Amino acid sequence: MNSGFTDVLLLLAIAVVLVWGFRRVKLPAILAYLTAGIIAGPDVTGWIQDPDEYHFIAELGVVLLLFSLGLEFSLPKMIAMRRLVFGLGLGQVVICTVLFAGLAYVFSNDWAAAFVIGGVLALSSTAVVIKQLGESAQLTSKRGQITVATLLFQDIAVVPFLIVIPLLASTAGESSIWANLAIAMGKGAGVVVVLMAIGKWVLPHIFKEIARLRTDELFVLATLLVALVAGGLTHLFGLSMALGAFLAGMMLGESKYKHQLEADIRPFRDILMGLFFITVGMQLDLIVFIENLHWIVLGVLVVGAIKALVVRWLAVRMGERSEDSWGAGLMLFQMGEFGFVLVSLALTYALLPNAVASILVGIGVLGMALTPLVIQRCSPIVNAVLKLVGAAGSNAHDQESLAPKDEHTKVLILGFGRVGQTVSRFLEQEGIDHLAIDHDTRRVQEALAGGAKVFFGDAGRRDILKAVHAEEVELIIISFAEDERALDALRAIRSLNDHAEVIVRSRDDSKLKAMMEAGATQVVPDTLEASLMLVSQILSRTGVPIRRILSRLDHARRSHYGELHGFYPGESTNMDPERIDKLQFLHAVQIPENAYATGRSLRDLGLQDINCMIRSVRRGEQDIKEVDGDFTLEKDDVLLLSGGPRAIEAAESYLLNG
Structure with a gap:
């Protein structure tokens, strides 16, 4: 040889x-x-x-x-x-x-x-x-x-x-x-x-x-x-x-x-x-x-x-x-x-x-x-250094880890892709406490910047699930359509929690029997219509009246799934040039002190001219969902933009540099 x-x-x-x-x-x-x-x-x-x-x-x-x-x-x-x-x-x-x-x-x-x-x-x-x-x-x-x-x-x-x-x-x-x-x-x-x-x-x-x-x-x-x-x-x-x-x-x-x-x-x-x-x-x-x-x-x-x-x-x-x-x-x-x-x-x-x-x-x-x-x-090292030099301790609001600070949640979403993000939005509208886990670094980074509660990690690992107190959660959603990963996650969940209801998204019914045997409460099919079915099951189990659920689903259909448009892209997102114009992204943009948009109102900026809309503005600990044309941007505001990839890039460049 x-x-x-x-x-x-x-x-x-x-x-x-x-x-x-x-x-x-x-x-x-x-x-x-x-x-x-x-x-x-x-x-x-x-x-x-x-x-x-x-x-x-x-x-x-x-x-x-x-x-x-x-x-x-x-x-x-x-x-x-x-x-x-x-x-x-x-x-x-x-x-x-x-x-x-x-x-x-x-x-x-x-x-x-x-x-x-x-x-x-x-x-x-x-x-x-x-x-x-x-x-x-x-x-x-x-x-x-x-x-x-x-x-x-x-x-x-x-x-x-x-x-x-x-x-x-x-x-x-x-x-x-x-x-x-x-x-x-x-x-x-x-x-x-x-x-x-x-x-x-x-x-x-x-x-x-x-x-x-x-x-x-x-x-x-x-x-x-x-x-x-x-x-x-x-x-x-x-x-x-x-x-x-x-x-x-x-x-x-x-x-x-x-x-x-x-x-x-x-x-x-x-x-x-x-x-x-x-x-x-x-x-x-x-x-x-x-x-x-x-x-x-x-x-x-x-x-x-x-x-x-x-x-x-x-x-x-x-x-x-x-x-x-x-x-x-x-x-x-x-x-x-x-x-x-x-x-x-x-x-x-x-x-x-x-x-x-x-x-x-x-x-x-x-x-x-x-x-x-x-x-x-x-943070602990910085605190030790500050004590050594006689300075005040570090800011308690600084995020040190993606893991919640001993936070117990009611609903756990495994996978924060497009369907997981859709589920999260409906839960947020109902004020239902929830947390997501995803293993895509870029997606987690984008979602965190946009104010989402996401924990980085492999949803099939017991130590990750224990870190988010999965053993105490009442409802768990597996939202990624990868059947083998879903089965691994199911087994890990059931080894920690035998009382939670577990709803699983699956691409088809080929693994339905195996999933039910592994501990799934219900298996739901794919596509956008399937994500609406999944949301109806989740809201029902969290005590939301059925009439309100049907009204929300009807509104989503009548608006041509408008509320479902826009998602945080990840490394696995298909960016083919022929397909990219059909995608709708969410992207968080932080406004630095010297940015063009700092101190300007949304009406003056006119982002609608480049087919880009603002979903929300995060200012410190405050998350502002509805903003009008008179809303003035300040330094360190985080804007959650929605639009096509090219519109998002153009809007970010405009906001930062004019």
Whole structure:
């Protein structure tokens, strides 16, 4: 058997096992890939003797990662949050880079290596932190906003680092650095103009034709080709391939194909990024890592402390509360995935010794491993710090976890997709206390921002059900039409609660007998009409008069299911360009201080002109369901918008940026 094939097979096998194991204990998949690289590398098993053989494929992973980052890059959001992004974010990157570079220069006496180390340690993990913030319901909190704004600027700062690091390797004197940097910036500006022109006038026509043909594989191929051609174009001008991919993503991020492009690129990006992190792990000198473990632990503590102090100082200077400032600084303590990218790039240009690179990778691995725990325990740690410095305790209203604070609910909804959200709306109209569980991170994040009571987790796990007191609930609804998952959830429910009525939604009747035997009280069929039947059963069992139920159902039918239109999208939502115009989304938009809509009335804004309506406005703890044209928006208001995906995007851009 070909040795190259065997090597790849072994890498895939060990990666699958480790990713499964790491995710089971709620650690980031990045750590699993790094561990796989360490095991497969020359210092442990020696399966892969030369990691450079995989360098090109791994670099494609970085290209696709930057392409995805460009797609998600929101210029209106960045402008609306400019005070935090360009105040706090810029200050954090500059100050931390200078401090870390100064410390590194003291030990290395090499300013080029010191600059790389400073840049690597100044960046935090966007992927890990955003995911953990979403899962712990802190994304819309003030400390979450501060954290996201800082991460947004850090992502922007990656681009100049990608330009400067190759220049450091090719420059001997200080004067030539500035000359080369000016030349690189000129080339970069030229490439930006070319790519933006292509993105505005050429690519929309190409993707329109591809979408018209309805050929999925052609759409995927075209997406990959655009990312790689853009990367190749910047490489041709002596710049980083990743920079070109970022620009390509940014120019397509404003198009109507954004969601489909993102969905198509994700599998390739994740697999190739996994291979990239495996190659980083292979480059880790295990002997150096073990011998310097005490320095690595000290490095994590020192880097975390400096970042926390810098973010806290800057945020307080900008008028933020002390507890939010400490919280944001604590969340940004780790080294990020782009740090690994910069370390790999610096190794390629021989700017860092292998021993130093191994220590940096070790600091990154340990920091990422601790991040989920630190974010989950953020409030207690902040409270301890505040007590230490003699400040007041943290705000009790900050959401620390998606789990309710010892909250006992009357109705439990398992699955918060379209049907689950429909059920929730009817229950809310009747004032019936309820709680939902869903395992789609993005959907939970959107729903929480819109004021829904949702708990992130797998509805089939007993520990998750116990966390929401499922053993005491009177009525449980399983709203996802996945029969095997529903059966798992039923068994878990009945192991905790044998008295609750359990109503199950099913796609058809093929598993009806199995569900009834597993403990279902009633099984209800699918489609929108089926969701109305499900609502009638729920309202009946909660004591609502049958005449009122029939009246509500009749009203829903007479309004052509108007109340059922609009749902929170998730990662699994079909964003096909041919179908996207028929969808009606719900999306929560927070109005920052510098947003265009702040201080303006709804009549002045005229959102109806772009086919978008406001379902509700959340102001602090108050949820305002009915608003008229004279209603004036204030900073930190959260608007729940309803409309088509393009109308939602246009409305958000308008509200934030005018």
